[in-house]
Amino acid sequence: MVETLEIDGSMGEGGGQVLRTAVALSALLKKPVRVFNIRAKRSNPGLRPQHLAAVKAVASLTGARVEGLSVGSSQILFYPGEVKASDIELDVGTAGSISLVLQAMMPVLAFSGREVTLVLKGGTDNPRAPPIDYVREVLARNLSRTGYVVDLSVERRGFYPRGGGIVRFRSRPVERLKPFQITDFPGLKSVRVFVYSSKLPRHVAERIAGSASSQIRSRLGVEPTVEYEVLSGEEPNASLDPGCGVLIIGTLGDGTVFASSALGERGKPSEKVGGEAVSEFIRQVEQRAPADRNLADQLVVYAALADGVSALRTHEVTLHTLTTISLVELFLPVRFKVYGEVGSPGGYRVSGAGFKR
Numbered sequence: 001m002v003e004t005l006e007i008d009g010s011m012g013e014g015g016g017q018v019l020r021t022a023v024a025l026s027a028l029l030k031k032p033v034r035v036f037n038i039r040a041k042r043s044n045p046g047l048r049p050q051h052l053a054a055v056k057a058v059a060s061l062t063g064a065r066v067e068g069l070s071v072g073s074s075q076i077l078f079y080p081g082e083v084k085a086s087d088i089e090l091d092v093g094t095a096g097s098i099s100l101v102l103q104a105m106m107p108v109l110a111f112s113g114r115e116v117t118l119v120l121k122g123g124t125d126n127p128r129a130p131p132i133d134y135v136r137e138v139l140a141r142n143l144s145r146t147g148y149v150v151d152l153s154v155e156r157r158g159f160y161p162r163g164g165g166i167v168r169f170r171s172r173p174v175e176r177l178k179p180f181q182i183t184d185f186p187g188l189k190s191v192r193v194f195v196y197s198s199k200l201p202r203h204v205a206e207r208i209a210g211s212a213s214s215q216i217r218s219r220l221g222v223e224p225t226v227e228y229e230v231l232s233g234e235e236p237n238a239s240l241d242p243g244c245g246v247l248i249i250g251t252l253g254d255g256t257v258f259a260s261s262a263l264g265e266r267g268k269p270s271e272k273v274g275g276e277a278v279s280e281f282i283r284q285v286e287q288r289a290p291a292d293r294n295l296a297d298q299l300v301v302y303a304a305l306a307d308g309v310s311a312l313r314t315h316e317v318t319l320h321t322l323t324t325i326s327l328v329e330l331f332l333p334v335r336f337k338v339y340g341e342v343g344s345p346g347g348y349r350v351s352g353a354g355f356k357r
Contacts, residue, residue, distance in 0.1 A: 012323025050096030092122025159243030
């Protein structure tokens with residue numbers, strides 16, 4: 001019998017990411033896992049509906065048996081079965097983040113043995129998670145370096161509080177993941193400002209774009225392209241609740257893509273929304289770091305599984321990233337070399353385990 005791996009959910013950053021990553025690796029490596037002290041460092045500890053959705057989603061891909069799966073539960077036991085991915089529809093619930101549910105599912109789908117299509121319902125734009133457009137524009141494009149190809153389309157946006165967004169996601173599996181090198185900054189090739197809004201006056205999106213574009217011009221000397229997705233509310237694909245946001249996407253000379261984002265909220269001026277995204281974007285450019293902090297975090301699992309040496313440099317090392325690294329090292333025979341302090345520029349390097357389907 002395979003020994004059950006014990007994971008303290010309060011380790012490091014201590015949020016839902018520990019649970020999502022542990023369940024994904026448990027399913028992929030066929031190692032039973034008990035995660036306890038789930039979200040112990042949060043004001044409302046234990047499982048929330050969006051965490052249940054992520055665990056159930058991974059379980060559905062593997063025929064896993066799960067114990068302790070209820071709202072408020074502080075521990076679960078996950079007993080994985082064989083990865084037998086199939087096309088599924090999943091309701092994350094209200095405005096629960098679709099991006100975070102995909103974070104748990106994607107490593108498993110990478111080795112599923114067949115192309116899989118998912119239809120996910122929930123929140124596309126959540127203040128506590130990367131927007132769904134980040135997954136499409138940044139994570140997916142950088143993952144293609146490993147040979148793992150995913151694509152997605154947003155059929156309807158879902159904002160807080162009701163969510164109701166719809167995302168169609170397709171995954172094409174690999175035998176092995178190729179390693180990646182995201183360490184050089186060969187200069188900006190282009191900057192794109194993507195602004196979206198629903199059930200709000202058009203001038204809201206225009207002011208966000210205007211603020212972001214003018215600051216990019218003045219501080220970076222670059223003329224960005226601007227793309228709008230503005231829905232009045234009458235369209236069949238309009239969101240249930242009003243909302244808006246911006247994603248600023250930078251492409252480097254070697255094709256590496258990074259981004260920063262900001263989400264609108266009641267009472268926040270449009271100019272501030274644009275300014276928030278620009279500030280983060282410019283900080284990264286000034287550090288000449290090719291990977292944003294979200295990418296550094298989300299590529300840890302793939303680097304550990306890849307067949308070869310991967311390396312990445314980011315403008316900000318986060319506790320999220322360090323926590324994921326510590327967790328991955330409990331599951332796989334790998335050791336990351338990490339440099340840089342939390343909140344400062346840094347990166348990591350690792351010789352991956354060469355996992356094969």
